[in-house]
Amino acid sequence: DAEITQSPRHKITETGRQVTLACHQTWNHNNMFWYRQDLGHGLRLIHYSYGVHDTNKGEVSDGYSVSRSNTEDLPLTLESAASSQTSVYFCASSEFIGGTETQYFGPGTRLLVL
Amino acid sequence: EDQVTQSPEALRLQEGESSSLNCSYTVSGLRGLFWYRQDPGKGPEFLFTLYSAGEEKEKERLKATLTKKESFLHITAPKPEDSATYLCAVQASGGSYIPTFGRGTSLIVHP
Numbered sequence: 446d447a448e449i450t451q452s453p454r455h456k457i458t459e460t461g462r463q464v465t466l467a468c469h470q471t472w473n474h475n476n477m478f479w480y481r482q483d484l485g486h487g488l489r490l491i492h493y494s495y496g497v498h499d500t501n502k503g504e505v506s507d508g509y510s511v512s513r514s515n516t517e518d519l520p521l522t523l524e525s526a527a528s529s530q531t532s533v534y535f536c537a538s539s540e541f542i543g544g545t546e547t548q549y550f551g552p553g554t555r556l557l558v559l
Numbered sequence: 560e561d562q563v564t565q566s567p568e569a570l571r572l573q574e575g576e577s578s579s580l581n582c583s584y585t586v587s588g589l590r591g592l593f594w595y596r597q598d599p600g601k602g603p604e605f606l607f608t609l610y611s612a613g614e615e616k617e618k619e620r621l622k623a624t625l626t627k628k629e630s631f632l633h634i635t636a637p638k639p640e641d642s643a644t645y646l647c648a649v650q651a652s653g654g655s656y657i658p659t660f661g662r663g664t665s666l667i668v669h670p
Contacts, residue, residue, distance in 0.1 A: 476656070478657075485662070486662070487646075487661065487662035487663060488646070490657060503657075535602050535603070537602075539656070542608070543591075543610065544590065544591070544610065545590050545591035545593075545608055545650055545656070546650065546656035546658075547591075547593065547605060547608060548605070548648075549605060550595075550602035550603045550604070551602050552601055552602050553600070553601065553602050
């Protein structure tokens with residue numbers, strides 16, 4: 446079955462280190478998204494991509510970057526991890542159904558920055 | 560700016576006790592309203608899309624309805640396995656297809 450996976454599922458890192466979170470989908474969706482989820486804030490959009498070599502900033506993009514070299518993958522990089530980036534990160538991809546884009550989410554990566 | 564407000568923040572029910580979750584929204588034009596279920600430690604799972612006022616969708620014990628200002632997720636005779644956080648999101652017409660999410664309602668169903 447087609448799916449969306451994230452790795453690692455859990456990560457502990459230190460302040461200042463570079464961290465990359467992987468996202469892989471097998472639905473062949475063009476659109477992919479990265480969110481973070483924190484208590485009191487809900488889901489907040491970090492970056493998104495509408496296709497290969499396309500990337501766009503979301504609501505909370507500072508300190509994060511993405512690259513899209515193929516349809517299946519959208520890795521998220523924290524260039525210099527900060528304690529404020531401790532969060533749960535979700536990747537999503539979407540497909541066009543009935544006039545809307547419906548998002549499907551991965552299982553999440555729980556990141557702790559010490 | 561699009562806004563989505565979900566209420567209540569948390570809801571505790573006894574098994575079999577029916578209730579409703581509310582999602583109020585402000586959007587310039589609605590392209591679609593989405594409901595998701597999120598279990599602890601997992602990603603949101605898509606449930607429904609509603610497109611226009613008056614529309615209803617059902618899945619097992621869940622029924623979602625839509626008006627011009629809000630959506631309700633009705634839970635009939637809930638079971639403990641219905642315990643989860645339910646998220647609502649709206650997608651505005653025109654411009655990007657990026658949805659705006661509410662903060663969710665945490666539902667606990669006691670046996």
